[in-house]
Amino acid sequence: MLHRRTFLLAGAGIAMSGPLRLLAQPRFQKNPFTLGIASGYPQPDGVVLWTRLAPDALNGGGMPNAAVEVTWEIAADDGFGSVLRKGVERAAPDLAHSVHAEIRGLEPARWYHYRFHAGGATSVTGRFRTAPAAAAANDRLRFALASCQQYEQGYFAAYRHMAREDLDLVIHVGDYIYESSWGRTRVRSHGTPECVTLAEYRNRYALYKSDADLQAAHAAFPWLVTWDDHEVSNDYANERSQKLDPPALYLRRRAAAYQAYYEHMPLPAWARPRGPNARLYTQASFGQLAQICMLDDRQYRSHQVCPPSGRGGSTVVTAGECPQRLSPELTLLGAEQERWLHGALDTSAARWNIIAQQTLMAQRIRLKDNEDAFWTDGWDGYPKARERLLGHIAQRKLSNPLVLGGDVHAGIVADLKVNFDDAKSPVIASEFVGTSITSQGPGAKFSEAARQNNPHMKFHNGVQKGYTAFEVTPERCAVRMRTVSDVTDAQATIRDLAGFVVEHGKAGAQWA
Numbered sequence: 001m002l003h004r005r006t007f008l009l010a011g012a013g014i015a016m017s018g019p020l021r022l023l024a025q026p027r028f029q030k031n032p033f034t035l036g037i038a039s040g041y042p043q044p045d046g047v048v049l050w051t052r053l054a055p056d057a058l059n060g061g062g063m064p065n066a067a068v069e070v071t072w073e074i075a076a077d078d079g080f081g082s083v084l085r086k087g088v089e090r091a092a093p094d095l096a097h098s099v100h101a102e103i104r105g106l107e108p109a110r111w112y113h114y115r116f117h118a119g120g121a122t123s124v125t126g127r128f129r130t131a132p133a134a135a136a137a138n139d140r141l142r143f144a145l146a147s148c149q150q151y152e153q154g155y156f157a158a159y160r161h162m163a164r165e166d167l168d169l170v171i172h173v174g175d176y177i178y179e180s181s182w183g184r185t186r187v188r189s190h191g192t193p194e195c196v197t198l199a200e201y202r203n204r205y206a207l208y209k210s211d212a213d214l215q216a217a218h219a220a221f222p223w224l225v226t227w228d229d230h231e232v233s234n235d236y237a238n239e240r241s242q243k244l245d246p247p248a249l250y251l252r253r254r255a256a257a258y259q260a261y262y263e264h265m266p267l268p269a270w271a272r273p274r275g276p277n278a279r280l281y282t283q284a285s286f287g288q289l290a291q292i293c294m295l296d297d298r299q300y301r302s303h304q305v306c307p308p309s310g311r312g313g314s315t316v317v318t319a320g321e322c323p324q325r326l327s328p329e330l331t332l333l334g335a336e337q338e339r340w341l342h343g344a345l346d347t348s349a350a351r352w353n354i355i356a357q358q359t360l361m362a363q364r365i366r367l368k369d370n371e372d373a374f375w376t377d378g379w380d381g382y383p384k385a386r387e388r389l390l391g392h393i394a395q396r397k398l399s400n401p402l403v404l405g406g407d408v409h410a411g412i413v414a415d416l417k418v419n420f421d422d423a424k425s426p427v428i429a430s431e432f433v434g435t436s437i438t439s440q441g442p443g444a445k446f447s448e449a450a451r452q453n454n455p456h457m458k459f460h461n462g463v464q465k466g467y468t469a470f471e472v473t474p475e476r477c478a479v480r481m482r483t484v485s486d487v488t489d490a491q492a493t494i495r496d497l498a499g500f501v502v503e504h505g506k507a508g509a510q511w512a
């Protein structure tokens with residue numbers, strides 16, 4: 001039904017029958033661009049531009065059950081003095097009045113400005129840079145890595161600082177929202193209980209995306225994204241929830257969660273969910289300098305081994321109490337994605353090969369009853385799958401592999417090896433796990449023990465929160481762990497907590 005509270009029709013006599021009617025000329029009384037704008041998936045000739053019309057964002061959006069035309073504009077300057085391209089998309093109720101405009105025909109390696117118009121309202125202005133041409137001998141790629149932004153546990157000041165950096169790209173590796181409340185200190189509230197339905201997930205995204213600092217980081221750069229577990233629910237694996245819901249029921253929840261994710265991200269149409277399935281894994285090329293593979297390690301994974309009785313999800317097990325952990329049948333990516341990834345790496349001609357995935361890839365031994373123990377939700381729960389991937393990278397002598405991760409709420413720098421238990425096993429790749437934007441992580445004692453028990457870990461810090469900034473050039477990749485002064489302070493400042501460098505041709509990070 002038409003919400004007269006938020007809408008006036010410009011003309012009389014517009015047909016109102018049927019759910020798919022088009023309101024070509026609505027007049028908004030309230031700003032419909034409350035969730036900001038975003039760009040994503042830059043290519044040499046194009047990009048995806050995103051927005052969602054939601055004048056009453058936290059309560060379902062406040063839009064009528066009708067499609068509305070949204071105009072996008074791309075200009076060379078942020079004053080829009082010369083509009084280079086212009087087009088119209090339909091924001092329809094079945095996708096919560098979101099817009100995913102796929103633009104082609106742009107020039108490579110160029111900054112553009114964009115904005116949207118709808119019903120007499122104009123959005124803020126954003127900008128994006130297209131990727132360099134495939135054959136370009138480009139000499140620099142700068143990007144930030146982010147993950148894990150529990151809204152209640154802190155402010156998104158990190159994003160305000162990120163937006164001021166000089167970046168080509170942002171890579172987000174999951175836990176963009178949290179479906180539920182947890183943690184020790186809370187500075188603000190979800191205001192609603194755990195999300196289960198599509199309406200609830202939509203409102204949760206709206207709450208997170210109403211944050212001005214997050215909006216600024218989206219407006220400033222194009223993003224590549226993947227999800228982790230909290231976009232659906234804690235520790236889920238494929239069709240199995242931690243609470244062991246009937247799989248058919250859980251897949252309905254997953255379908256709702258995946259749809260809400262798609263509706264709120266600058267994803268291309270090929271990522272649109274079909275029921276409970278949505279392909280997110282893909283690769284993006286940045287000239288001859290870098291290839292980025294974005295992985296999905298939630299949707300296709302084997303169930304975590306040795307769960308606590310009556311439950312699914314993760315636990316911490318010793319080698320002795322869970323020999324199943326070593327089964328080669330276990331997969332974190334699923335056979336199809338694993339094959340695809342091997343192919344994408346085999347055919348890459350890039351100088352730097354970046355694998356962006358959700359969690360910690362390096363082995364992280366912890367002690368349980370004085371025995372070596374492993375957390376089963378990350379790659380440590382799927383060690384043979386990790387061995388397959390790192391073995392493949394080693395065998396193909398992949399040029400400068402860098403693995404990016406998140407999930408564990410700690411900044412970690414690690415050498416990746418096919419066999420972590422053999423000190424002589426060569427370093428195959430360098431791993432950087434970004435700390436969380438806000439989510440609470442392990443304390444100093446845990447990090448200290450992690451470094452002691454895992455000599456391949458050069459850095460481990462779960463206390464400081466922020467993001468990680470990368471500058472890739474032909475000769476090296478420079479990495480800065482950027483952390484905020486106080487995650488509970490909306491006005492927090494930022495600093496470099498630590499710096500590392502990976503030299504071309506020499507796997508393993510060194511302190512900078």
Ligand SMILES: [Fe+2]
Pocket residue numbers: 148149174175230407408409439
């Ligand atoms: Fe997280």
